[in-house]
Amino acid sequence: MPAKSQSLRRKLLSWLLLPLLILFFFRVGYNYYYGNALSNRVYDRMLVTLADSLSQQIAYTPASHELVLPPAASQILMSDEYDDIYFAIRDMQGHILEGEQRMPPIPADFAGQQRSFSMGRIYDRDVRIINLRHPLDNKSYVIQIAETLTKRSMLSQEFQSGVILPQMLIIILATLIVWFGIGKSLVPLKRLQKAVSERSHLDLSPVGGEEIPAEVQPLIRAINDLMARLSKVLDIQNRFIADAAHQLRTPLAGLKAQIELALRENDPAITLQAIQNLRASTDRMTRLVNQLLALARNEPTADRAFRKTPLDLGLLASQIATEWVPRALEKHIDLGFEAPAAAITVHGDAARLKDLLDNLIDNAVRYTPPHGQVTVGVFNNGRPHLTVTDNGPGIPSEQRERVFERFYSVLGHGADGSGLGLAIVREIARMHGGEAKIDSGPAGIGTRVSVVF
Ligand SMILES: Nc1ncnc2c1ncn2[C@@H]1O[C@H](COP(=O)(O)OP(=O)(O)OP(=O)(O)O)[C@@H](O)[C@H]1O
Ligand SMILES: [Mg+2]
Incomplete structure (x- = not known):
């Protein structure tokens, strides 16, 4: 097989797998983005609810301007199964009045907003923070609640694996289907190859059969066409050889008869006559052989590369x-x-x-x-x-x-x-x-x- 020829199986697989893989990576990227956005949306909403309910429980002492979160409310912050939740109250200048001292600062773009979300770090862990404006006694405060990201990344991962696994399965399945499908479609060709290689070189009858795939039929037809032409040429040549042998046999028999006559004869005049006849017969045979050669040279099937x-x-x-x-x-x-x-x-x-x-x-x-x-x-x-x-x-x-x-x-x-x-x-x-x-x-x-x- 020439070095250039490529397996049909490999070719089809690369044609199929390349787009599937591109699609797969595209899906993974999209899902990562979409999964994050989705889990943020879900858990941000829960943060809002939590912030609202905490803000309603804040106790205020007007005389000392003191803000306190009652212990029952602090209990809520401890109750999360997966994440740590931190709480802080600041005045509008950003000073922490109550709660977690390491709470990341209020984002710069919060001014004028009622509520915003931001990212930050506490104790070396990433957190999602809700910043909520809280009016109290003609003054404004900012409530901040920060939550670590465990639940969010769990939801996002679950979402991704829910899509990525089936996709990978599709790719594996497609590979298997192509692999075995092609193997199965090539079976009739393998059978044909076996039949042709086991054939006698004299058998020029058509090859193939119904089970050959339609795409290969034109090739089979072309091969059969060639075989038919070849068999015609062989027929013509065989006939020509038979005719030529027949044509040569008659004058050869004549030559032999004349030689025998010359040998038997005692009369020199008759012997001379026989030899002259021999020469004429040889001339005719020479012409016949030359004509046969000319015909072979100009045969339609002969090499047509003649100098025009x-x-x-x-x-x-x-x-x-x-x-x-x-x-x-x-x-x-x-x-x-x-x-x-x-x-x-x-x-x-x-x-x-x-x-x-x-x-x-x-x-x-x-x-x-x-x-x-x-x-x-x-x-x-x-x-x-x-x-x-x-x-x-x-x-x-x-x-x-x-x-x-x-x-x-x-x-x-x-x-x-x-x-x-x-x-x-x-x-x-x-x-x-x-x-x-x-x-x-x-x-x-x-x-x-x-x-x-
Ligand atoms: N000019 C002609 N006048 C009359 N008969 C002819 C003429 N040319 C050919 N023929 C006839 O046609 C036959 C075939 O001619 P062709 O040239 O093919 O073969 P050939 O002359 O018999 O043999 P070859 O040419 O091979 O020695 C001849 O046998 C002859 O009977
Ligand atoms: Mg002639």
């Missing part, structure tokens, strides 16, 4: 036609060439285009009787055309498609080709994005093979 360069089609065709003049002369055939003065450019591979034209001229010269006419033409009417026209026997219209098939020869034409020439022509034409077709020559006589690029 801009070529002057007229120039190329006239050079190749010139090479064929001696062969045509041997058969008293008039080999002509027609092309416009202007260059006609095609993008192609010169060696393959030569193969194509060689095969067309070879057919025309081979199948046209002596004293016939063969013309190679190049012209452009929107698309570049290459034609080879002869006035030979022609090809019946119902055979004009079949002659492009491999190893197909029209019976009765006498010449002993292997039936590969036109198949090669068609493959090369297609490689160049073109098409090859067969018509009659002018006035319905002979054959014209055209290649359109």
